[in-house]
Amino acid sequence: MAGANVTQDVPYRAVNGWVALFIAIPCLVLAALTFLGGGVLVLGRGSVGPAFLLVSVVALVIGIVLLAGLITLKPRQAAVLTLFGRYHGTIARDGFWWRNPLTAVAKVSLATEAQETKIITVNDLMGNPITIAAAAIWRVQDAARATFDVGSYHDFVSLQAEAALRNIASTRPYDHEEAENVGDEAGDAKRRLAEKATRVASLRADRDAIHADLITELGQRVAVAGVVVEDVRITHLAYAPEIAGAMLKRQQAGAIIAARRQIVEGAVAIVRDTIRRLEQPEDGHAGILFDDQGRASMAQNMLIMIVGDREATPVVSVGTKP
Structure with missing residues (x-):
């Protein structure tokens, strides 16, 4: 001021x-x-x-x-x-x-006090409505300012805590996943917003950075009242009810895709290692030589067995009739 x-x-x-x-x-x-x-x-x-x-x-x-x-x-x-x-x-x-x-x-x-904001609804950086609340730990450092420069320092801290929380939440993405999934078909404004979102801390994943930003933001706002902020922590964070279901499905789909990707990567590594070890001589025994078709067939069968959700049912070939 x-x-x-x-x-x-x-x-x-x-x-x-x-x-x-x-x-x-x-x-x-x-x-x-x-x-x-x-x-x-x-x-x-x-x-x-x-x-x-x-x-x-x-x-x-x-x-x-x-x-x-x-x-x-x-x-x-x-x-x-x-x-x-x-x-x-x-x-x-x-x-x-x-x-x-x-x-x-x-x-x-002059004792340390804790004050929690009410749950508020605000749009994050990507425009998604979210609900958020925080608790602030603060104390009066200058009694004269707290008495004369504001009407009620308790109410002043409460209002400024909510204002700081709104400002931080509206300039940060809920998470980076949505910003990273913005494709080329999106508009220029949407892509620029997504690029900005990937460069700043997210509310869900980067809690330490968000808490530090909240302490700085709120500390600057309440300094006029002779109040010093010791800590601010987010106590509630979720998507707003109107989009919570859709966002939950998106998160679940992302988790399933990530799990599948990890399974496939592991399966490919297992198949390569298995074929390499079968073809490599060991303990005086010659390795098993496969042609390209044999390698492809073994790789296909092993991938189906490892990646598939159901238990594999082996089929043994006993030859063909003359």
């Missing part, structure tokens, strides 16, 4: 609360004693009676002021002080403190 009037955090020099308490108690005791003594002297028409009453009032005021300024802060908690509407400083240390009793106190938690 260039040019924005950002509040600068100023430490407040608070006094140890126990010191103020130990002064306040004797002042109150003195006020009580001098009030009683002054009253007795006044009734007895003593000349020093009014002076005792004056000391009693002064001691009472001092004691009340000291007690009214006491404040207790828990660990990971800060107090933002304002005096007549103006920022007066921040107490960021836990303990028992005394501050000017005329200052208003706003306590801010």
